[in-house]
Amino acid sequence: MNIRNSIRTMTPIADTSCIRCPPSARLVGCVLTLGIALLGFCPTAGWAADWSATEARANGQTVYWDMWGGDAQVNAYAAWAAAAVRTRYGVDVHIVKLADAAEAVAQVLAEKSAGRIQDGKIDVIWLNGENFAAMKRNTLLWGPFVAALPNASLVDTQGKATTEVDFTVPTEGYEAPWGMAQFVVMYDSKLLPSPPRSILALAAWVQQHPGRFTYPAPPDFIGLTFLKQALLVLSAAPERFQRPVDESDFAVATAPLWRFLDAINPYLWRSGRAFPVNGPAQRQLLADAEIDLALTFNPADASNGIASGLLPETVRIFVPDGHSIGNTHFLAIPYDSSVKEGAQVLINFLLSPEAQLRKQDPKIWGDPTVLDLAKLSPDDRARFERIYRGVATLTPADIGTPLPEPHPSWVVAIEREWQRRYGSGVRR
Amino acid sequence: MICWFPRLTAFLIVAPILMGFVGTLLPAFGYLPAIGGTTLTLAPWGALFATPGLDAAMFLSLWIGTATTLFTFTLVIFFSASWSGTRLGGAITRFLSPLVSVPPVAMAAGIAFLLGPSGWIFRALSPWATGFTAPPDFLLPQDRWGFSMIGGLMVKEVPFLFLMTLAAVGQEETKRAFQVGRSLGYGRMIAWIKIVLPAIYPQIRWPLYALLAYSASVVDVAMILGPTTPPPLSALVTRWFFDPDLSLRFVAAAAALLQSILVLSLILVWYAGERMVALFAGAWLRRGGRGAGGAIAAALAAGGMMAAIAVAVFGAGAMILWSVSTTWRFPNLTPTKLTLGNWAAGGAMLGNAIANTVLVAGASTSIALLLAIGLLEHAARRGGASSRGLAFFIYLPLLVPQIGFLFGIQMLLIRLGFDGTWVALLWTHLLYVLPYVILALAGPYRRLDPRYAQIALSLGASQARALWRIKLPILLRPVLVAAALGFSVSAGQYLPTLFAGAGRISTLITESVGLATSGDRRLLGVATVWQLVLPLLAFTIAAFIPAIVFRHRRALRPL
Numbered sequence A: 001m002n003i004r005n006s007i008r009t010m011t012p013i014a015d016t017s018c019i020r021c022p023p024s025a026r027l028v029g030c031v032l033t034l035g036i037a038l039l040g041f042c043p044t045a046g047w048a049a050d051w052s053a054t055e056a057r058a059n060g061q062t063v064y065w066d067m068w069g070g071d072a073q074v075n076a077y078a079a080w081a082a083a084a085v086r087t088r089y090g091v092d093v094h095i096v097k098l099a100d101a102a103e104a105v106a107q108v109l110a111e112k113s114a115g116r117i118q119d120g121k122i123d124v125i126w127l128n129g130e131n132f133a134a135m136k137r138n139t140l141l142w143g144p145f146v147a148a149l150p151n152a153s154l155v156d157t158q159g160k161a162t163t164e165v166d167f168t169v170p171t172e173g174y175e176a177p178w179g180m181a182q183f184v185v186m187y188d189s190k191l192l193p194s195p196p197r198s199i200l201a202l203a204a205w206v207q208q209h210p211g212r213f214t215y216p217a218p219p220d221f222i223g224l225t226f227l228k229q230a231l232l233v234l235s236a237a238p239e240r241f242q243r244p245v246d247e248s249d250f251a252v253a254t255a256p257l258w259r260f261l262d263a264i265n266p267y268l269w270r271s272g273r274a275f276p277v278n279g280p281a282q283r284q285l286l287a288d289a290e291i292d293l294a295l296t297f298n299p300a301d302a303s304n305g306i307a308s309g310l311l312p313e314t315v316r317i318f319v320p321d322g323h324s325i326g327n328t329h330f331l332a333i334p335y336d337s338s339v340k341e342g343a344q345v346l347i348n349f350l351l352s353p354e355a356q357l358r359k360q361d362p363k364i365w366g367d368p369t370v371l372d373l374a375k376l377s378p379d380d381r382a383r384f385e386r387i388y389r390g391v392a393t394l395t396p397a398d399i400g401t402p403l404p405e406p407h408p409s410w411v412v413a414i415e416r417e418w419q420r421r422y423g424s425g426v427r428r
Numbered sequence B: 001m002i003c004w005f006p007r008l009t010a011f012l013i014v015a016p017i018l019m020g021f022v023g024t025l026l027p028a029f030g031y032l033p034a035i036g037g038t039t040l041t042l043a044p045w046g047a048l049f050a051t052p053g054l055d056a057a058m059f060l061s062l063w064i065g066t067a068t069t070l071f072t073f074t075l076v077i078f079f080s081a082s083w084s085g086t087r088l089g090g091a092i093t094r095f096l097s098p099l100v101s102v103p104p105v106a107m108a109a110g111i112a113f114l115l116g117p118s119g120w121i122f123r124a125l126s127p128w129a130t131g132f133t134a135p136p137d138f139l140l141p142q143d144r145w146g147f148s149m150i151g152g153l154m155v156k157e158v159p160f161l162f163l164m165t166l167a168a169v170g171q172e173e174t175k176r177a178f179q180v181g182r183s184l185g186y187g188r189m190i191a192w193i194k195i196v197l198p199a200i201y202p203q204i205r206w207p208l209y210a211l212l213a214y215s216a217s218v219v220d221v222a223m224i225l226g227p228t229t230p231p232p233l234s235a236l237v238t239r240w241f242f243d244p245d246l247s248l249r250f251v252a253a254a255a256a257l258l259q260s261i262l263v264l265s266l267i268l269v270w271y272a273g274e275r276m277v278a279l280f281a282g283a284w285l286r287r288g289g290r291g292a293g294g295a296i297a298a299a300l301a302a303g304g305m306m307a308a309i310a311v312a313v314f315g316a317g318a319m320i321l322w323s324v325s326t327t328w329r330f331p332n333l334t335p336t337k338l339t340l341g342n343w344a345a346g347g348a349m350l351g352n353a354i355a356n357t358v359l360v361a362g363a364s365t366s367i368a369l370l371l372a373i374g375l376l377e378h379a380a381r382r383g384g385a386s387s388r389g390l391a392f393f394i395y396l397p398l399l400v401p402q403i404g405f406l407f408g409i410q411m412l413l414i415r416l417g418f419d420g421t422w423v424a425l426l427w428t429h430l431l432y433v434l435p436y437v438i439l440a441l442a443g444p445y446r447r448l449d450p451r452y453a454q455i456a457l458s459l460g461a462s463q464a465r466a467l468w469r470i471k472l473p474i475l476l477r478p479v480l481v482a483a484a485l486g487f488s489v490s491a492g493q494y495l496p497t498l499f500a501g502a503g504r505i506s507t508l509i510t511e512s513v514g515l516a517t518s519g520d521r522r523l524l525g526v527a528t529v530w531q532l533v534l535p536l537l538a539f540t541i542a543a544f545i546p547a548i549v550f551r552h553r554r555a556l557r558p559l
Helices: A005-009 A023-034 A035-041 A051-058 A073-087 A102-113 A128-138 A151-153 A199-208 A220-236 A238-242 A250-267 A280-288 A301-308 A341-348 A353-360 A378-386 A408-423 B002-028 B043-049 B054-083 B086-099 B104-115 B120-125 B146-168 B172-183 B188-217 B218-223 B233-241 B246-285 B296-322 B343-381 B390-399 B401-414 B420-445 B449-456 B464-475 B476-490 B495-501 B506-520 B523-548
Strands: A062-068 A093-097 A123-127 A178-181 A184-188 A293-294 A315-318 A324-333 B325-327
Touching: A005 A238, A023 A250, A051 A199, A051 A250, A051 A341, A051 B449, A062 A073, A062 A102, A073 A093, A073 A341, A073 B120, A073 B343, A102 A123, A123 A128, A123 A341, A128 A324, A128 A353, A128 A408, A151 B146, A184 A280, A184 A301, A199 A220, A199 A250, A220 A238, A220 A250, A220 A293, A220 A301, A220 A408, A250 A408, A280 A293, A280 A301, A280 B476, A301 A315, A324 A341, A341 A353, A341 B523, A353 A378, A353 B325, A408 B420, B002 B246, B002 B343, B002 B401, B002 B420, B043 B246, B054 B086, B054 B188, B054 B233, B054 B246, B054 B296, B086 B146, B086 B296, B086 B523, B104 B120, B104 B146, B104 B218, B104 B296, B104 B476, B104 B506, B104 B523, B146 B188, B146 B218, B146 B296, B172 B188, B188 B233, B188 B246, B188 B390, B188 B401, B218 B233, B218 B449, B218 B506, B233 B246, B233 B401, B246 B401, B296 B325, B296 B523, B343 B401, B343 B420, B343 B464, B343 B476, B343 B506, B343 B523, B390 B420, B401 B420, B420 B476, B420 B495, B476 B523, B495 B506, B506 B523
Parallel strands: A062 A093, A062 A123
Antiparallel strands: A123 A324, A178 A324, A184 A293, A184 A315
């Protein structure tokens, strides 16, 4: 059964075309085609760039911020940000924790299909990749709004190209970059002095050490990233993954991945009959010494875990295959939010040097900033440089150039095939 | 006014269930205009039956439901038969009673840690006995046959069924019949099974059906202790319902209906089993065998009961320890570093959820209490005869699988723009709180000597005044106990909160399930301890208020 494809193919019943018109034609197009009555739903960002007016209107609004809620540290950080925005700007931010950001996409799609044009249940979504691609294609997002945010000018769009291209899809101002991610592997250097540092070495190692490796079950994003990393590394022609899946022969292109997974599956933790549901669950398994390797998208995860006492002090990380998948995660505003000013104020705050600094601190979360340190004031820059990385965090130089994410359509197809092969208990 | 209570209650219960079923039935046949389904079709069923692993998921639901009920029933019957009235029986009863109020998720979280390869049991044995310096790799919990899930459910359900049995046995004529049997030379166990059990079975039949329905369709415990590839059907339905692919909602609706059919057939099979036993046991009863021995069965039953208590106590103990530990690694038996920091972090994270839990539980229990007193008073004024039809309606929510109609209710709520509201949340909680409140209050209400109220009436008081000034004060203690039970039932509702709260209103239980499946066991410890503390607090308050209010009324004070 199809997992996410319908979001992409499904055409919403009510199509409010103004949401999507190109920036140049926006003003003219909106006024001419939709008239005064719909002005409220047209992007205000470009032509009413009066930020203080936005802040004034935001005061007293209630914003629902839907986000993946599987990590206690992330949740604590979000709660801090919500409280700060509440006291400083009078925006009442409620955090809605999701098991998967895709739930929010489904919710907005359902609202659009039901013809709702305002009072959407969601005002800010934390997302990237296939979720952004699906929302953008179905015109479920409001924007472009990023350019109107004062703090957006601080973003490092040159050095961090993925802040403007999300899994090969241009963001075009419909989502604001929030943090950087890099796929890395954690291991306990005391128990495992020389871990397998590549996908190929991993395959051999897993077969020699049955039960000591696993990965989070898709649709968890860390599990999917592991599959994508393996796909890119094992493929003879990885460029094809930059284009949509229907331009390739899926079976041929992914055959090396399934060969690899078939080879390791019987030797996984619990013989591949159970998988941790997400990254934090896998991290707990590493802490319990049930497994020797754990995957994460946050290069500071290990230091963070050591600081909180969860992980042994001897845990270290490495970048698999010398370079691994890296990406950016974003914040977006659904088209039917009735509190877009409050949503923008929240997002702008999350992009501020203060909030980004706190986010990068491994003791808090350790999520790398999207800002360009060169654009910051000397004081702010010094604060960023003073952050203690922790014993188990690599320097940016060690992390190297990230591998580009495949086109989002691959993720959907891979996830479906994975469920069929390993998630349903049917042995072939 | 009081005559409206039965109708109001019937409406409050039947309306959402009926609407929920319609709301599930239509999408199951392809009709759900909100996401583009406008024609009736069998396509969802085709897609459902084409799902790989569906047969295994169905089998798991049936097996876990049957096994949990059968094992629980057997254990409770053999224990009651061999140990009721003994000192050991009394001691175990005192330990079992508080377990009824523990939310199943809290129990499951503790059990998951006890049983796992890196859990407490293995830590206690490693490395000196097992030789393991690293945890072994075997699939427990989440074993393929669901034994850890069955065990987890039993720890929660054995005390429940035992207390129901105890309440039923408490009646005088049963006790006398048992004594007669004993004096005729029947052994203790055989006398109980041959004389008491047939007499009380009608009273524990409905709790048994509820247990059957619950364990075959439970979602939260399945997510923590149940198998995952595939999970039992109910967990699969929940997964589909919350899948971002909206077209899966048609399949989910069909599967929810399938789940209801499975549960209904289980109950019918159990009922047929009852008839068979009744048919064939008659001869066995009349033959008059006095029964000998039974010592092994008695020992096993006592062992089973003590195991259930031990698992609960150690599970809770482990969670308390986790809530104050910084670092606790395999194979250490106790944490190496202690902290209160988790409680601060947990307080910041869970504060809102705790407040919501108390609010929902308090409000739904208050409404349930009002309805229950209204209903019982109505029955009392009509001469104590409560309508059987109404009783059926009240227990209906416990007999249909939650997933079967909550899905439809949620669809309806979304359509009305009502999802994620407090009204919706309170209403769905009320469905589950009300039966237990009535269950707890009905006995004491019926046993209340009618002459107290009659004297009041003969002195010129109105019915209402007699209720307020005479009956309710006398019944204060059972009313408060019923309220505490209602509170704990509400605090343990996972699916109703998940569906009606629509993610916007989270309670301790939704947070706990999230923590138990994904994460930091230290925070899970904090959440679990809160889950244990809230019902305990409710029962403590229920015990203290009468003691204070009745400090000058010796006959009304608890012993």
